Amino acid sequence: MRTEDLDYQLDPELLATRPVEPRDAARLLVLERTPGPLEHHQVHALPELVQQGDALVLNETRVVPARVHLHRPSTGGGFEALVLPSHDPEHIGCYVKGAKRLHAGDRLEVRDDAEHAVGILEVLGREGEEVRLRLVEGESLGALLEAAGQVPLPPYILGARRDRGESDALELDRRDRAWYRTVYQAAGGQMSVAAPTAGLHFTQSLLDRLVAEGVELVRLQLEVGPGTFKPVTTTRLEDHPMHRERFVVEAEARRRLQSVRTGGGRIIAVGTTSCRALESLPEVLSGETIATETDLLIAPGHRFRHVDGLMTNFHLPRSTLLALVAALVGLDRLMDVYTQAIAHRYRFYSYGDAMLIR
Template sequence: MKTEDFYYDLPEELIAQHPLKNRSDSRLMLLNKDNGEIEHKHFYDIINYLNPGDVLVLNNTKVMPARLFGHRENKDEKIEVLLLKQKEDDIWECLTKPGKKTKIGSKIIFSDKLKAEVVDISEDGSRYIKFFYNGIFNEILDELGEMPLPPYIKEKLEDKSRYQTIYSKVEGSAAAPTAGLHFTEKLLEEIKNKGIDIVYLTLHIGLGTFRPVKADRIEDHQMHSEYYILNEDAAKRINKARENGNRVIAVGTTSVRTLESIAADDGRLSEKSGWTDIFIYPGYKFKAVDALITNFHLPESTLVMLVSAFASKEKILNAYNEAIKEKYRFFSFGDAMFIY
């Protein structure tokens, strides 16, 4: 398959630059993956399409304020450092800007409390940076760091919490699981009271999720890897729903990738943690997921390929063109889709 087959033309003004005042006021497109039928609702209507006995699977990863600004020792120019993955104690894999200013041995000053040194450079240009600090690293990061918003969001985020789900818990992500941004405490309570089971897993999202697919053939694309955790209780509850003939509804592509990485051929899950680089594109046979709540994704991205595997490329691109016509808001702070 060609990467260009997953292209669609999006007017720039439809890229949401800020979150809505009320999370669940986002619009919701319903897409029936069997017949391609489309309906237009609001996200708070999602409860009407969830059935007692269904299990809703959410990713409780928490975004780190992972974007730091400093300067090289004895230099004035600004250096941006984006933390991606902790490799060992105080060494992190990072992206730096401008990269040519951060050679091995470069020392970076962020504040009196936080300094760093570039100790290695990977083949893809990532920097391995050792941090030196006085105090607790996460507290210093909270104080100095900014949210690592995707590059297509140009406006400053006034409230850091709006790039977190209300159920974010396990810190370690470089991006938010954006399908979950639409849920409120009230809506989750109503869903629970209707008899839908809510379970959590963790997948820490890496910035590879925003990297474009550069290969002409999608089969040649190398996926980045991300760390996930599914505990025993969550696995048992998902298995029980499936045994009872109820649906497993994934909230976000990250939940899909975790469930499909762990599931046996019969769809059963077990307690597991580790790294996944699963790449889901059309032709993939889903084992664990029956329905999907997701946002609208970038053209030619691995995420639009994943949803195309779930509902067919033709139905997804038709739905996206309908969303453009109806002036839906796209990407991280945008509207949602329920594929069932």
């Protein structure tokens, strides 16, 4: 399909730079997969909008404070970096602004908000857009990020905050540490550099109410990488180099999903990340734990094998996430829904409102 078919115009005022509070007070636009009228609710009404026996599939990945500032001690030059998910304690991959000024053997300090050095990284080289480094001073990568890292908010939120004069970056980062994470994220396991944003709307009270109504909450982990921010620049969507992301679905989760399917319930993915993981599973749902990677591009024409419904935020134009949602309801219908959402002043993107497709 043509990438330009995924384009639309958004009033910049509708780009949300912070979430509503409480989380489940966000607005929820509800539509059926088959044509019909739209309904306007709030997320806290979700238990009345799904059915007993349905499953909501949650991505419990953990967002790490992966945005760091690096300094070259010899010259004082600074760099902003995004640390990529890594399971190698020795070597670290980063996207670095100004990476062309870096060379193998350079040593870079990682500094906290008070400008104290908390670790030193050595540049090993570059692999495409990625700069490879190793930790030469400091306890661990995790400790370094906790001490000096900032929340890896999408660039469009940071840009909108600057444009609107929301300039208290340190105070906002402290608040983002609570805002930009789900209440159900795992303590360990997968590390993500972006949140599964549909999940940001859930409170513990809402989760408890869903369980009380007989809704299954099934958890998996998909490690959200920086590719989620990458715009589609190719003329045809199919030519876009799709990013790979690790995911894990435990055997017990697969068994519960099969039980829901056998019992006639619907499998509703909470977020596009959960959807990608589910659609990357084998045809038979039940089975052993799966820990692998996916580069699945879901676009119009995709035959959904496991996902019956989707709760998701409103996505950027010309994005693979928008294409995924279009695959579920049809491109023309989705663009009409987005036109109506804009007319009703829904808030867009990571900190914005949500839609439920059922």
